Amino acid sequence: MPSTVILGTGSYAPDRVLTNDELSHMVDTSDAWIRTRSGIRERRIAAPGESTSDMGVRAAQRALDDAGLTAADIDLLVVATITPDMPMPAAACLIQHKLGLPTTCACFDLNAACSGFVYALDTACAMIGSGRYKKALVIGVEKLSAIIDWQDRTTCVLFGDGAGAAVVGMSPAPNLGLIGTRLGSFGDGAELLCIPRGGSSAPSTPESIAARDHCIRMKGKEVFKLAVRAMDEAARDILEQHGVRADQISLVIPHQANLRIIEAISQYLELPMERFFVNVDRYGNTSAASIPIALDEARRAGRIKPGDLTLLVAFGAGLTYGSALLRW
Numbered sequence: 001m002p003s004t005v006i007l008g009t010g011s012y013a014p015d016r017v018l019t020n021d022e023l024s025h026m027v028d029t030s031d032a033w034i035r036t037r038s039g040i041r042e043r044r045i046a047a048p049g050e051s052t053s054d055m056g057v058r059a060a061q062r063a064l065d066d067a068g069l070t071a072a073d074i075d076l077l078v079v080a081t082i083t084p085d086m087p088m089p090a091a092a093c094l095i096q097h098k099l100g101l102p103t104t105c106a107c108f109d110l111n112a113a114c115s116g117f118v119y120a121l122d123t124a125c126a127m128i129g130s131g132r133y134k135k136a137l138v139i140g141v142e143k144l145s146a147i148i149d150w151q152d153r154t155t156c157v158l159f160g161d162g163a164g165a166a167v168v169g170m171s172p173a174p175n176l177g178l179i180g181t182r183l184g185s186f187g188d189g190a191e192l193l194c195i196p197r198g199g200s201s202a203p204s205t206p207e208s209i210a211a212r213d214h215c216i217r218m219k220g221k222e223v224f225k226l227a228v229r230a231m232d233e234a235a236r237d238i239l240e241q242h243g244v245r246a247d248q249i250s251l252v253i254p255h256q257a258n259l260r261i262i263e264a265i266s267q268y269l270e271l272p273m274e275r276f277f278v279n280v281d282r283y284g285n286t287s288a289a290s291i292p293i294a295l296d297e298a299r300r301a302g303r304i305k306p307g308d309l310t311l312l313v314a315f316g317a318g319l320t321y322g323s324a325l326l327r328w
């Protein structure tokens with residue numbers, strides 16, 4: 001059977017670096033606290049006027065170049081994001097226009113928060129695998145700096161901006177590319193990580209804006225425990241489903257939320273940290289952009305070779321989770 005494969009990857013991070021020391025002048029925190037609790041040293045922040053769609057375009061162009069394709073080749077665009085340029089229309093449509101994708105290209109956004117790229121990759125591969133689409137662009141992109149409460153030290157130190165992208169197409173070779181996925185969600189935990197106001201159930205009011213209720217709110221401790229459990233289970237499930245032992249995975253690309261979460265998964269899976277790609281120290285949590293940025297950096301650093309098995313594993317607001325097994 002032919003396979004749905006990743007033909008190219010690209011990523012983009014804004015130039016502006018926001019360090020922990022700078023944050024310690026904005027809220028009551030310290031470089032030592034942030035580093036020991038999260039592993040984050042710095043994060044990137046979009047330039048004034050730089051939008052989610054601008055960043056998505058930069059990552060997508062690099063992925064197209066890497067795949068040796070042009071905008072004209074793409075007939076499907078899936079954008080994973082919780083920070084579209086505006087509530088309507090989809091960021092995908094803005095990216096389509098800026099990138100010059102054909103008007104016959106299907107374009108839509110997908111919201112699965114930090115699991116968004118794994119969901120979007122599965123969606124694109126299923127649509128490509130159906131034969132109705134030929135080449136897809138899958139983008140994970142966030143401008144979280146726009147929805148952070150910069151006065152809330154429990155969240156503002158954790159997040160950053162950026163974009164990652166992959167081009168998906170068919171290969172005649174069997175058993176390559178996306179081997180399988182395991183997606184799910186714990187909707188009963190939705191309130192643990194959410195933006196309480198500004199949606200249709202509770203539109204913003206002057207009072208709610210003054211209280212910054214249109215920004216991310218998170219119960220960090222609860223989310224931490226659920227993230228470790230769900231990512232460990234999603235990883236184990238997909239390995240079991242496909243008869244793969246953890247030690248056969250050459251590289252795990254986990255969602256980059258917190259180094260301690262990644263270390264816990266490394267212990268539970270009994271896989272050394274050398275088999276985990278980590279860049280949370282440089283970017284913080286970029287939600288849907290985190291896995292595709294890491295995937296692109298891992299490929300460009302030569303950490304993924306032909307024949308390798310790679311495991312993606314994610315967790316995010318929803319509370320969504322997802323794992324994906326890839327052979328290169």
Ligand code: COA
Nearest residue numbers: 028029033037114153154157220221223224257258315316
């Ligand atoms: N600087 C200094 N102190 C801070 C702080 C900061 N930026 N943020 C919180 N604190 C304080 C708290 O107020 C608390 O003080 P108290 O004991 O006087 O009440 C103390 O540090 C411990 O806070 P706590 O929330 O228990 O810390 P923690 O060890 O759970 O770490 C997180 C906090 C947010 C780093 C951690 O819970 C986490 O990473 N959660 C998951 C986040 C995540 O990955 N979310 C996205 C999933 S996709």
